[in-house]
Structure formats: C-alpha cells, structure tokens
Amino acid sequence: MKPVGLVTLLSAIILITSCEKSEDTCACSPVESYPQTYNFENVSHSGQDNRLDMLSEIVTYTKTSNNGEAVSEATLLNMFNNDGYTWQNTELNNSSKQIADKIHPDANETFGIWISTLESISQNPGTGSNGTAGLVQSNSGTKQYLFDGNGYEIAQMIEKGSMGALAYYQATGVYLSNAKMDVDNETIEPGEGTAMQHHWDEAFGYWGVPKEFGSPGFTFDSDAEYNRFWAKYTNAVNDVLNVNSRLMSSFIKGRASINSKNYTVRDEAIAEIRSTWEQVCAAMAIHYLNEAKENIADDALRNHQLSEAAGFIYSLQFNPSSRMTRSEIMNDILPVYLGNLYEVSIQDLNTLRDMLATRFELQQEKEIL
Amino acid sequence: MSRFSELFQMSKLATIAGLLVFLSSCSKDDSNQNGKVDFDRDAMLEYWIDQNIVPAYQNFDQQLTHLQSTWASLTQAQFDPVELEALRNSFKGCYLAFQQIKAFEIGPAADISLRAQLNTYPADTALIRQNIASGGANLQSASNLTAKGLPALDYLLFSTSASAELMGKASQSQYYRNYVDAVLSDMANQWQTIYTAWINPGTYKSTFRGSTGNSAGSALSQMVNALNKDYELIKNAKIGFPAGKKTLGKTYPFACEGYFSQMSEELIIANLEATHNLYRGISFDGTRQGPGLMAYTEALGATTYNGEPLYEAIDQQFSLALEAVEKIPAPLSLAVDQYKNEVDAAYLEIQKNVILLKTDMPSAMGVLITYQDNDGD
Numbered sequence: 001m002k003p004v005g006l007v008t009l010l011s012a013i014i015l016i017t018s019c020e021k022s023e024d025t026c027a028c029s030p031v032e033s034y035p036q037t038y039n040f041e042n043v044s045h046s047g048q049d050n051r052l053d054m055l056s057e058i059v060t061y062t063k064t065s066n067n068g069e070a071v072s073e074a075t076l077l078n079m080f081n082n083d084g085y086t087w088q089n090t091e092l093n094n095s096s097k098q099i100a101d102k103i104h105p106d107a108n109e110t111f112g113i114w115i116s117t118l119e120s121i122s123q124n125p126g127t128g129s130n131g132t133a134g135l136v137q138s139n140s141g142t143k144q145y146l147f148d149g150n151g152y153e154i155a156q157m158i159e160k161g162s163m164g165a166l167a168y169y170q171a172t173g174v175y176l177s178n179a180k181m182d183v184d185n186e187t188i189e190p191g192e193g194t195a196m197q198h199h200w201d202e203a204f205g206y207w208g209v210p211k212e213f214g215s216p217g218f219t220f221d222s223d224a225e226y227n228r229f230w231a232k233y234t235n236a237v238n239d240v241l242n243v244n245s246r247l248m249s250s251f252i253k254g255r256a257s258i259n260s261k262n263y264t265v266r267d268e269a270i271a272e273i274r275s276t277w278e279q280v281c282a283a284m285a286i287h288y289l290n291e292a293k294e295n296i297a298d299d300a301l302r303n304h305q306l307s308e309a310a311g312f313i314y315s316l317q318f319n320p321s322s323r324m325t326r327s328e329i330m331n332d333i334l335p336v337y338l339g340n341l342y343e344v345s346i347q348d349l350n351t352l353r354d355m356l357a358t359r360f361e362l363q364q365e366k367e368i369l
Numbered sequence: 370m371s372r373f374s375e376l377f378q379m380s381k382l383a384t385i386a387g388l389l390v391f392l393s394s395c396s397k398d399d400s401n402q403n404g405k406v407d408f409d410r411d412a413m414l415e416y417w418i419d420q421n422i423v424p425a426y427q428n429f430d431q432q433l434t435h436l437q438s439t440w441a442s443l444t445q446a447q448f449d450p451v452e453l454e455a456l457r458n459s460f461k462g463c464y465l466a467f468q469q470i471k472a473f474e475i476g477p478a479a480d481i482s483l484r485a486q487l488n489t490y491p492a493d494t495a496l497i498r499q500n501i502a503s504g505g506a507n508l509q510s511a512s513n514l515t516a517k518g519l520p521a522l523d524y525l526l527f528s529t530s531a532s533a534e535l536m537g538k539a540s541q542s543q544y545y546r547n548y549v550d551a552v553l554s555d556m557a558n559q560w561q562t563i564y565t566a567w568i569n570p571g572t573y574k575s576t577f578r579g580s581t582g583n584s585a586g587s588a589l590s591q592m593v594n595a596l597n598k599d600y601e602l603i604k605n606a607k608i609g610f611p612a613g614k615k616t617l618g619k620t621y622p623f624a625c626e627g628y629f630s631q632m633s634e635e636l637i638i639a640n641l642e643a644t645h646n647l648y649r650g651i652s653f654d655g656t657r658q659g660p661g662l663m664a665y666t667e668a669l670g671a672t673t674y675n676g677e678p679l680y681e682a683i684d685q686q687f688s689l690a691l692e693a694v695e696k697i698p699a700p701l702s703l704a705v706d707q708y709k710n711e712v713d714a715a716y717l718e719i720q721k722n723v724i725l726l727k728t729d730m731p732s733a734m735g736v737l738i739t740y741q742d743n744d745g746d
Binding site: 291368 | 510511740
C-alpha cells in the first residue's frame with residue numbers, strides 16, 4: 001500500500017463524515033476534483049481499437065493450433081502487417097493500421113521465431129512430450145494444447161508477447177514518453193483534441209477498457225468485447241490489487257491535468273500508470289506460477305500456465321521504467337527458470353515467484369494471486 | 370471494498386483522533402456479516418493446529434521414519450524375502466497416514482505442492498523403469514512427478530515383476546534398490562520442510578494463528594479451500610477417473626490410487642474419514658470434539674435449500690458417502706468394471722456433499738472458493 005498523505009487523510013475524514021449520513025449503504029463518494037469516468041471531450045483511439053481487434057483475430061487464429069490445425073506463417077505475417085489479409089471484422093479491411101510497425105524493435109526477431117516455429121510444429125502434429133513438439137491433453141482430457149519440444153505454447157507467447165511488445169510498450173513507452181508528451185496542447189482538432197490530449201487518449205486506448213471501468217457501480221461484464229488483453233487481466237488481479245480504479249484514476253488524473261495544463265500532475269500520473277500497469281503484469285506472472293504449481297503434475301495445464309507466466313515476464317521489459325531489465329529477463333530468468341517447462345521443479349517456481357514478488361512489491365499478495 | 374482496506378491503513382494513523390469509532394460505523398468488513406455470531410474463530414484456528422494438523426503431521430512423520438527403517442532392515446538382511454512383508458506393511462501405514470495430512474495443502478505444504486510431490490498417481494511405470502535403468506534421474510523435475518513418491522513405491526514394492534527385480538539376485542537388482550533409496554530420500558527431503566514449519570521448531574504455527582478473518586489468504590479461507598479441494602480429489606481422482614466419470618464411461622483400473630497394493634478403498638475411506646473428522650472438529654486422536662467447521666456452521670445458523678440445518682446435512686452426507694464406499698467390493702480396480710452400481714452409488718454420495726461444502730458452507734462463512742477445479746492429485 002502507498003504511504004498515506006495528509007491530503008488523503010483529510011479526504012478520509014470528509015469521507016467518513018459523509019458516511020455517517022447514510023448509515024445503511026455507506027454510499028460514500030470520494031471528494032475529488034476529477035471525474036469518475038474517462039468521459040472527456042474529443043477522445044479518440046480508433047487506431048488502438050483497430051490494432052486490438054486485429055490482435056484478437058491473430059490470437060484466435062494461432063489458437064486453432066491447439067485443435068491440431070495447421071497455422072501458416074505467411075498468413076500470420078499478413079495479419080501482423082495488415083497486408084492483403086481479409087479480416088472477419090470487416091471494419092478492419094479499410095484500416096490503414098498495422099501491428100508489425102508498432103511492435104518494440106527488440107521484439108521483432110523473437111516474434112519472427114515464434115511465428116515460424118508455430119507454423120512448423122502445427123503441421124500434422126503428433127502427441128507432444130518432453131523434447132517432442134506436439135499436442136498434449138490435460139489429465140482429465142478436457143484441455144489440449146500444442147507445445148514445442150520445451151513445452152512452450154507458442155500461441156500464448158504470441159498473445160502475451162503482443163500485449164507487452166505492442167500495447168504495454170506503446171502506452172507506457174511511446175505515447176506517455178517525452179517525445180509524445182512535449183507537444184502542442186493548444187490547437188484543438190475536432191474529435192481528437194490537442195496533440196497532447198490525443199496522445200494521452202491513445203495510451204489509454206491500448207489499455208482497452210470502457211470509459212466507466214473501475215468507477216463506482218461499474219461491473220465487469222465477461223461477455224463484453226473488452227474482456228480481452230489488458231482489460232481482462234487488470235480485472236483478473238483487481239480483487240487483490242484494486243487496480244481497476246487505481247489505473248483508471250491515474251489515466252483520468254493525467255487527462256484532466258492536460259486539460260488544465262498542469263504538467264506536474266500529468267507527470268505524476270505517468271509515473272503511476274507505469275508503476276501500476278507493471279504491477280498488473282508482474283501479478284499475472286505470479287498468478288500463473290501459482291496455478292502451474294497447483295497443476296504441477298499435469299503436463300498440459302502446467303505448461304500452458306507456465307507459457308502464460310513466461311509471456312507476462314517477457315512483457316515486463318517493455319516498460320521504460322521497468323524494475324526488471326531486458327537483460328535480466330532474457331538471460332537470467334526465462335532460460336534459467338523456464339527453459340524447459342517439462343523439467344521445472346517446484347523449487348524453481350518458488351524461487352522465481354519470490355524474486356518477482358520482491359522486485360515488484362507483491363510479497364503480501366504473492367500467495368493469493 | 371478496497372477503499373475500506375485503505376481506510377484501515379489510515380486508521381493506524383488516526384486512532385488517536387478517535388476516527389476508529391466513525392470507521393466502525395460505516396465499514397462493511399467481514400465482521401458485519403458474521404460478527405454477531407457467537408463463535409470464536411481464533412479458538413478454532415488454535416484447535417486445528419493443536420488437535421488436527423500437528424498430531425496428524427507427527428503421525429505421518431513417525432510412519433515415514435518407520436518406512437525408512439524397515440527399508441534399512443531389508444537392506445541389512447540382504448533382501449531376505451521374510452523382511453519384505455514388514456516393509457510392505459510400513460508402506461501401507463505410511464500411505465494411510467498420508468491420507469490424514471493431504472487435506473492440509475496450505476502454507477508450507479502448498480509452497481512445495483506436497484500432494485503432487487508425494488502422491489501423483491497413477492505412477493508411470495515405464496518412466497520408472499527407464500529411470501532405474503539410466504540411474505541418476507532428477508526427481509525434482511516436473512517430468513518425474515509420476516515416477517516418485519508413494520505411487521512409485523506402490524509399484525516397486527507390490528508389482529510382481531518389479532518386486533521380484535528388487536528382491537532378486539541379478540546384478541540389475543542394485544539399480545532397483547538405488548531407485549528406492551532415491552525415492553525415499555526425495556520423500557524425506559520434501560517432508561523435512563513441512564516438519565520444520567509445523568513441528569520443529571514450528572514457526573509457521575504463529576503465522577497460521579495470526580491469519581485471522583475470512584478474506585482470501587486468511588487461515589479460515591485457506592482451510593475451507595484446502596478441505597474442498599481435497600474432498601474433490603477424493604471424488605475425481607480416487608474414484609471418478611478410474612471409474613470413467615471423466616471419459617464417457619471408459620474405465621481406467623490402473624489409475625486407482627494404490628493399484629498394486631490393492632488398498633484403494635482403504636485409502637478412500639481414510640481420506641473421507643480424515644476430512645469428515647476435520648469438518649466435525651474431532652481431534653486427531655479421536656478423543657474429543659472441539660470448535661471446527663461444523664460448530665461454526667451451526668453457530669451461523671445456515672440452512673440448506675430446503676431449510677434443514679446445513680451443519681447436520683453436511684455431517685450426514687459424509688456418513689452416507691462413507692457407507693457407500695464401504696459397500697464397494699475390493700479391489701477398486703476390478704470393481705470399476707464388475708461392480709459399477711456400487712461404484713456409481715459411492716461416487717454419487719460423495720458428489721452430493723460437494724455443493725454443501727463448496728457453495729453453502731463457504732457462503733455462510735463469507736469465504737470465497739478461490740481454487741480452480743483440478744484434474745487429480
């Protein structure tokens with residue numbers, strides 16, 4: 001928990017006083033100058049929406065490999081480049097946006113390897129096992145995944161890796177960077193606001209949440225389209241970390257202070273967003289390590305969950321103020337603790353979990369994530 | 370909810386100002402739901418430690434030590450066949466004692482996944498033979514969970530072919546003996562962390578005792594979740610899977626727990642009795658009844674959908690499940706095909722308690738079930 005400042009304490013007193021009046025429901029409303037929802041004028045992030053929609057179709061396509069279907073490298077590249085691919089969502093067919101040119105440069109090579117590996121292991125796959133790529137069923141026979149010879153579910157790596165190298169990177173590392181923030185904040189473009197407002201909204205767009213997300217009275221609808229990528233996983237750790245409203249209030253605070261040209265507060269919000277979003281990412285990694293421990297004796301479930309964990313750990317590097325460097329992640333963590341998912345030990349998983357919990361200040365929460 | 374947890378942080382600073390008084394008038398933490406109930410949850414935690422967890426762990430520790438010493442005796446007696454029976458008996462004692470601790474997959478046991486380390490079944494007998502032949506297998510690797518622990522010993526000590534190799538005069542017998550050594554020492558290593566945490570010096574006891582309340586991570590929540598998970602494993606892994614409940618009726622006799630020693634029913638009964646006693650608050654030695662989940666459920670006044678006292682309904686259903694399991698003719702590996710009615714009836718009676726234990730009881734206690742359905746031990 002954050003240290004409690006005097007202002008918070010004062011507002012708590014106000015809040016508590018207001019509580020007294022409504023004893024039954026305790027419908028306390030926080031006394032803040034910011035709106036409760038991301039309901040600002042001239043908000044547009046259609047380019048981000050487009051890319052998330054494309055990513056959805058990419059993920060759906062890659063996951064057909066878990067049913068034993070062949071996945072084509074050429075098709076996947078066309079999807080990533082939005083080059084000659086006909087999307088199911090026909091709106092996307094008129095879009096000039098693409099994912100490939102927005103992926104962090106450090107990730108290009110890795111994505112290329114994942115995509116070609118997925119093509120090669122998805123051709124007429126047999127039964128997978130340690131050292132042999134193929135399909136593996138859970139002990140109960142209800143789940144099936146395609147793994148490479150080290151037990152990695154490549155489709156997961158592509159999904160979680162894109163969440164990191166595309167959305168998380170673009171939001172925290174590009175749109176909230178000085179280059180995109182030290183821009184005009186005077187000229188209002190109809191529908192898009194000022195350049196600075198627009199960049200902020202584009203960062204927000206990559207989070208992928210509805211504008212009421214995390215506000216009092218908001219209920220997460222798991223049937224809604226937004227139940228994917230970062231919106232889904234922010235909500236997944238919300239019970240433990242209260243991140244729905246925390247991350248949202250930082251986005252609101254930043255946008256409101258851009259509107260009022262208060263750049264000190266805007267920069268505070270940027271730091272909060274980077275830190276909170278990073279905690280979501282680390283918390284999901286810990287969550288999947290815990291899940292994998294529970295399913296340690298089930299090759300399919302364990303490898304699937306460890307692939308998710310690895311994807312989130314991989315993603316951590318794309319935050320410009322990451323508490324874990326790319327070199328640590330790529331050299332000291334992934335190959336050391338998650339090199340071969342068939343051969344991990346409980347001790348490895350515990351060590352890794354504790355390391356993440358310490359680094360990302362999740363010691364109190366690591367058991368219940 | 371979260372706002373209130375922040376408020377509680379603040380309350381530490383603001384106690385002097387007397388803010389706590391205001392806070393309690395508007396906070397909606399767990400004590401509001403159950404606070405008026407006349408039941409001492411802290412006493413229950415204390416009772417669990419002293420009367421259930423620690424004595425059951427002590428008993429397992431003794432059984433495991435006994436197993437190691439009968440193995441040492443057999444080795445000393447140069448594999449004289451008359452000593453094998455003593456080893457087999459100590460194995461059975463150890464396996465039964467394990468049924469009395471396996472529900473406590475919380476804290477230290479959860480940390481090392483004790484149940485998976487010691488009891489992943491069915492054993493992969495081909496992998497075991499491969500490990501024996503190659504020597505030096507890394508038993509820490511997840512890929513070897515099906516080649517170690519109690520199920521591996523079940524195979525090595527009771528399968529006709531494997532026990533003949535183990536007891537034989539041929540040079541390869543030494544490889545079998547080395548493997549039993551490795552499996553036993555792995556078990557002892559895994560066990561040591563639990564022993565340290567709960568018994569000597571037992572530092573985890575105060576952590577457990579201090580995890581009050583009913584939120585996720587509290588001792589109560591952990592215990593309710595652990596009990597349910599273990600209970601579901603009785604249903605799914607011990608009976609459901611061998612009986613074909615997960616495979617459209619195709620049975621898997623070899624997937625029975627204790628397949629080679631043919632003690633499957635005994636193990637089910639021991640596990641059911643252990644969870645029943647834990648629920649009822651019966652001490653490990655069976656001499657007393659104290660504050661347990663049953664007494665708490667009674668104090669909460671919870672009822673079933675048709676208005677009966679929930680605490681009684683769960684208790685009765687445990688008894689019905691036990692009776693039904695006792696009617697299955699041993700061994701279970703044959704019964705899954707030859708006595709389908711008896712097996713189905715037992716499965717059904719066990720299943721009937723799931724909704725009471727997993728939905729009704731936790732909801733009365735304000736405890737969330739946080740684990741996901743699992744496939745097996």
